[in-house]
Amino acid sequence: MTEAIAYIGLGTNLGRRMAHLEKALRRLEDRNGVRITQLSSVYETAPVGYLNQPDFLNACAEIKTTRSPMDLLHILLDVEQELHRVRRIRWGPRTIDLDLLLYDDRIIQEEQLVVPHPRMTDRSFVLVPLAEIAPDVVIPGTGQTVAWWAEERKQGSEVV
Numbered sequence: 001m002t003e004a005i006a007y008i009g010l011g012t013n014l015g016r017r018m019a020h021l022e023k024a025l026r027r028l029e030d031r032n033g034v035r036i037t038q039l040s041s042v043y044e045t046a047p048v049g050y051l052n053q054p055d056f057l058n059a060c061a062e063i064k065t066t067r068s069p070m071d072l073l074h075i076l077l078d079v080e081q082e083l084h085r086v087r088r089i090r091w092g093p094r095t096i097d098l099d100l101l102l103y104d105d106r107i108i109q110e111e112q113l114v115v116p117h118p119r120m121t122d123r124s125f126v127l128v129p130l131a132e133i134a135p136d137v138v139i140p141g142t143g144q145t146v147a148w149w150a151e152e153r154k155q156g157s158e159v160v
């Protein structure tokens with residue numbers, strides 16, 4: 001069975017943030033058919049969207065997997081539950097957020113699952129860590145690489 005390459009976005013802004021990231025990665029690694037093959041640095045980032053919440057720690061991981069995209073989504077949701085992710089406010093603080101960003105060169109638009117992640121090209125907190133581990137990956141449907149999008153979004157941010 002061939003392995004697909006997928007990229008996961010990790011975020012946390014509640015409690016012992018580093019511990020949550022480490023635990024989520026361990027739980028992912030423990031799952032059959034999932035291997036973590038690259039991990040970005042961890043970045044401290046100001047919240048975007050819902051601003052009235054603590055700063056996040058964000059990172060991205062490359063995984064090699066024999067699991068389908070839908071199976072992988074359910075594994076991510078399981079790990080979020082194992083870390084007692086409570087969804088109080090939709091955009092509010094969370095112990096852990098695991099987003100499936102890319103799955104090979106697939107474009108998936110299903111009720112439960114949209115890949116590439118629909119907001120990833122707007123988010124420096126995703127693009128910067130992802131460009132660290134996968135700069136030359138082309139984001140399907142955009143014709144541009146992760147590094148290109150990261151640069152694009154950096155230029156988008158105002159000069160202070």
Ligand SMILES: Nc1nc2nc(S)n(CCO)c2c(=O)[nH]1
Nearest residue numbers: 011045046047048056091097125
């Ligand atoms: N910096 C930053 N801001 C965010 N706003 C939301 S919602 N999120 C959760 C995205 O899934 C984040 C995040 O992970 N990092």
